[in-house]
Amino acid sequence: MILEIVGYIGSALVVVSMLMSSIVKLRLFNLIGSIISGTYAVLCGALPLALLNAFLIVINLINLVKLSKGKQEETFDLVRTNTSDVLLQHFLNNYEADIKQHCPAYQPEHETPLTAFVVSREGVPVGVMIGQQSGDRLEVETDYSAPAYRDCSVGYYLHKTLLQQGVHELTSTGNVTEKHAKYLQKMGYVKEGNQWVCKLS
DSSP: OHHHHHHHHHHHHHHHHTTOSSHHHHHHHHHHHHHHHHHHHHHHTOHHHHHHHHHHHHHHHHHHHHHHTTGGGGGEEEEEEETTOHHHHHHHHHTHHHHHHHOTTOOSOOSSOOEEEEEEETTEEEEEEEEEEETTEEEEEEEEEOGGGTTTHHHHHHHHHHGGGTOOEEEEOSOOOHHHHHHHHHTTOEEETTEEEEEOO
16 A cells, blocks of 8 residues: 555656746656656566666756756857847747746836847747846846746856856846845845845856
8 A cells, every 4th residue: 555655656746747847846856756656666566667767767867967067058049139129028028927026126118228138049038137238237127037947047158158248247136036036146146235246257
Protein backbone atom coordinates (compact mmCIF):
# COMPACT_ATOMS: atom_id res chain seq x y z
CA MET A 1 0.00 0.00 0.00
CA ILE A 2 2.76 2.44 1.00
CA LEU A 3 4.70 1.51 -2.14
CA GLU A 4 1.69 2.33 -4.30
CA ILE A 5 1.32 5.72 -2.61
CA VAL A 6 4.97 6.45 -3.40
CA GLY A 7 4.31 5.57 -7.03
CA TYR A 8 1.28 7.88 -7.16
CA ILE A 9 3.29 10.75 -5.63
CA GLY A 10 6.02 10.34 -8.21
CA SER A 11 3.53 10.29 -11.08
CA ALA A 12 1.69 13.29 -9.65
CA LEU A 13 4.91 15.35 -9.48
CA VAL A 14 5.73 14.53 -13.10
CA VAL A 15 2.24 15.67 -14.15
CA VAL A 16 2.44 18.83 -12.00
CA SER A 17 5.80 19.69 -13.57
CA MET A 18 4.09 19.96 -16.95
CA LEU A 19 1.91 22.75 -15.54
CA MET A 20 4.87 24.90 -14.47
CA SER A 21 5.40 28.12 -16.42
CA SER A 22 9.01 28.40 -15.21
CA ILE A 23 11.46 26.18 -17.08
CA VAL A 24 13.58 25.73 -13.93
CA LYS A 25 10.61 24.66 -11.80
CA LEU A 26 9.44 22.34 -14.57
CA ARG A 27 12.83 20.61 -14.68
CA LEU A 28 13.11 20.47 -10.87
CA PHE A 29 9.65 19.00 -10.24
CA ASN A 30 10.10 16.58 -13.13
CA LEU A 31 13.46 15.50 -11.70
CA ILE A 32 12.01 14.83 -8.24
CA GLY A 33 9.02 13.02 -9.74
CA SER A 34 11.29 10.90 -11.93
CA ILE A 35 13.48 9.93 -8.97
CA ILE A 36 10.45 8.83 -6.94
CA SER A 37 8.82 7.04 -9.89
CA GLY A 38 12.14 5.38 -10.77
CA THR A 39 12.57 4.15 -7.20
CA TYR A 40 9.03 2.79 -7.24
CA ALA A 41 9.70 1.03 -10.57
CA VAL A 42 12.88 -0.62 -9.26
CA LEU A 43 11.16 -1.84 -6.09
CA CYS A 44 8.30 -3.25 -8.17
CA GLY A 45 10.64 -4.88 -10.66
CA ALA A 46 9.28 -2.78 -13.56
CA LEU A 47 12.60 -2.40 -15.36
CA PRO A 48 11.28 -0.67 -18.53
CA LEU A 49 9.68 2.03 -16.35
CA ALA A 50 12.84 2.28 -14.24
CA LEU A 51 14.93 2.73 -17.38
CA LEU A 52 12.60 5.46 -18.68
CA ASN A 53 12.85 7.38 -15.42
CA ALA A 54 16.64 6.96 -15.39
CA PHE A 55 16.79 8.69 -18.78
CA LEU A 56 14.47 11.46 -17.53
CA ILE A 57 16.66 12.00 -14.47
CA VAL A 58 19.78 12.40 -16.61
CA ILE A 59 18.01 14.73 -19.06
CA ASN A 60 16.65 16.93 -16.27
CA LEU A 61 20.01 17.12 -14.50
CA ILE A 62 21.80 18.13 -17.71
CA ASN A 63 19.23 20.86 -18.42
CA LEU A 64 19.30 22.18 -14.84
CA VAL A 65 23.09 22.47 -15.01
CA LYS A 66 22.81 24.34 -18.32
CA LEU A 67 20.23 26.71 -16.87
CA SER A 68 22.30 27.36 -13.73
CA LYS A 69 25.30 28.28 -15.88
CA GLY A 70 23.24 30.62 -18.02
CA LYS A 71 23.72 28.58 -21.21
CA GLN A 72 20.31 29.80 -22.33
CA GLU A 73 21.81 33.26 -22.85
CA GLU A 74 23.44 32.10 -26.06
CA THR A 75 20.06 31.91 -27.80
CA PHE A 76 18.97 35.44 -26.86
CA ASP A 77 19.04 38.56 -29.01
CA LEU A 78 18.71 42.21 -27.98
CA VAL A 79 16.76 44.89 -29.81
CA ARG A 80 17.01 48.51 -28.74
CA THR A 81 13.85 50.50 -29.39
CA ASN A 82 11.43 52.77 -27.48
CA THR A 83 7.96 52.54 -26.00
CA SER A 84 6.31 53.84 -29.16
CA ASP A 85 7.28 50.66 -31.01
CA VAL A 86 4.14 48.82 -32.20
CA LEU A 87 5.47 45.30 -31.64
CA LEU A 88 6.72 46.19 -28.17
CA GLN A 89 3.29 47.60 -27.32
CA HIS A 90 1.71 44.35 -28.47
CA PHE A 91 4.00 42.41 -26.10
CA LEU A 92 3.29 44.80 -23.21
CA ASN A 93 -0.47 44.71 -23.78
CA ASN A 94 -0.44 40.93 -23.86
CA TYR A 95 1.28 40.70 -20.46
CA GLU A 96 -0.05 43.93 -18.93
CA ALA A 97 -1.82 42.34 -15.95
CA ASP A 98 1.24 40.25 -15.06
CA ILE A 99 3.61 43.20 -15.56
CA LYS A 100 1.63 45.36 -13.13
CA GLN A 101 1.90 42.64 -10.48
CA HIS A 102 5.68 42.48 -10.75
CA CYS A 103 6.49 46.08 -11.71
CA PRO A 104 4.31 48.53 -9.71
CA ALA A 105 5.96 51.54 -11.42
CA TYR A 106 4.91 50.35 -14.88
CA GLN A 107 3.01 52.93 -16.96
CA PRO A 108 1.26 51.79 -20.17
CA GLU A 109 1.55 55.26 -21.72
CA HIS A 110 4.22 57.97 -21.68
CA GLU A 111 4.23 61.54 -22.92
CA THR A 112 7.78 61.05 -24.18
CA PRO A 113 8.82 57.56 -25.40
CA LEU A 114 11.21 55.78 -23.04
CA THR A 115 14.18 53.67 -24.07
CA ALA A 116 13.37 49.97 -24.29
CA PHE A 117 15.66 46.96 -24.54
CA VAL A 118 13.71 43.95 -25.82
CA VAL A 119 15.15 40.46 -25.34
CA SER A 120 13.97 37.85 -27.82
CA ARG A 121 14.57 34.16 -28.30
CA GLU A 122 14.24 32.75 -31.78
CA GLY A 123 12.55 35.99 -32.81
CA VAL A 124 9.95 35.91 -30.04
CA PRO A 125 10.05 38.62 -27.29
CA VAL A 126 10.59 37.07 -23.86
CA GLY A 127 11.58 40.06 -21.76
CA VAL A 128 12.00 43.81 -21.71
CA MET A 129 13.74 46.54 -19.73
CA ILE A 130 12.23 50.01 -20.05
CA GLY A 131 13.62 53.21 -18.61
CA GLN A 132 14.91 56.73 -19.00
CA GLN A 133 18.54 56.78 -20.13
CA SER A 134 20.81 59.63 -19.15
CA GLY A 135 24.41 59.19 -20.22
CA ASP A 136 25.57 55.77 -19.08
CA ARG A 137 22.77 55.45 -16.51
CA LEU A 138 19.36 53.86 -17.06
CA GLU A 139 16.58 54.66 -14.59
CA VAL A 140 14.57 51.46 -14.86
CA GLU A 141 10.80 51.69 -14.83
CA THR A 142 10.03 48.15 -15.97
CA ASP A 143 12.18 45.01 -15.84
CA TYR A 144 9.99 42.13 -16.96
CA SER A 145 10.40 38.56 -18.15
CA ALA A 146 7.65 36.34 -19.55
CA PRO A 147 6.57 33.60 -17.07
CA ALA A 148 8.56 30.85 -18.82
CA TYR A 149 11.79 32.86 -18.30
CA ARG A 150 11.63 33.65 -14.59
CA ASP A 151 14.97 31.91 -14.00
CA CYS A 152 16.90 35.22 -14.24
CA SER A 153 18.45 34.19 -17.58
CA VAL A 154 16.91 37.23 -19.30
CA GLY A 155 18.22 39.50 -16.54
CA TYR A 156 21.75 38.07 -16.71
CA TYR A 157 21.76 38.43 -20.49
CA LEU A 158 20.58 42.05 -20.23
CA HIS A 159 23.18 43.00 -17.64
CA LYS A 160 25.94 41.61 -19.83
CA THR A 161 24.65 43.08 -23.08
CA LEU A 162 23.69 46.54 -21.77
CA LEU A 163 27.38 47.35 -21.32
CA GLN A 164 27.72 47.08 -25.10
CA GLN A 165 24.86 49.60 -25.35
CA GLY A 166 26.72 52.15 -23.24
CA VAL A 167 24.76 51.50 -20.04
CA HIS A 168 26.98 51.11 -16.97
CA GLU A 169 24.56 51.75 -14.13
CA LEU A 170 20.94 50.78 -13.46
CA THR A 171 18.70 52.45 -10.90
CA SER A 172 15.24 51.42 -9.77
CA THR A 173 13.00 53.69 -7.72
CA GLY A 174 9.40 53.77 -6.58
CA ASN A 175 7.39 50.96 -5.03
CA VAL A 176 9.07 47.56 -5.19
CA THR A 177 7.27 44.35 -4.24
CA GLU A 178 8.98 41.96 -1.83
CA LYS A 179 9.38 39.40 -4.62
CA HIS A 180 10.89 41.97 -6.98
CA ALA A 181 13.23 43.18 -4.23
CA LYS A 182 14.61 39.64 -3.92
CA TYR A 183 15.10 39.58 -7.69
CA LEU A 184 16.95 42.91 -7.58
CA GLN A 185 19.28 41.64 -4.86
CA LYS A 186 19.97 38.48 -6.84
CA MET A 187 20.83 40.61 -9.87
CA GLY A 188 23.36 42.65 -7.89
CA TYR A 189 21.34 45.73 -6.94
CA VAL A 190 22.12 47.49 -3.64
CA LYS A 191 19.61 49.62 -1.72
CA GLU A 192 20.80 53.23 -1.51
CA GLY A 193 18.29 55.52 0.18
CA ASN A 194 14.99 55.28 -1.67
CA GLN A 195 16.40 53.58 -4.74
CA TRP A 196 18.13 50.39 -5.84
CA VAL A 197 21.43 50.74 -7.72
CA CYS A 198 23.33 48.21 -9.82
CA LYS A 199 26.72 48.97 -11.34
CA LEU A 200 27.32 46.81 -14.40
CA SER A 201 30.76 45.37 -15.01
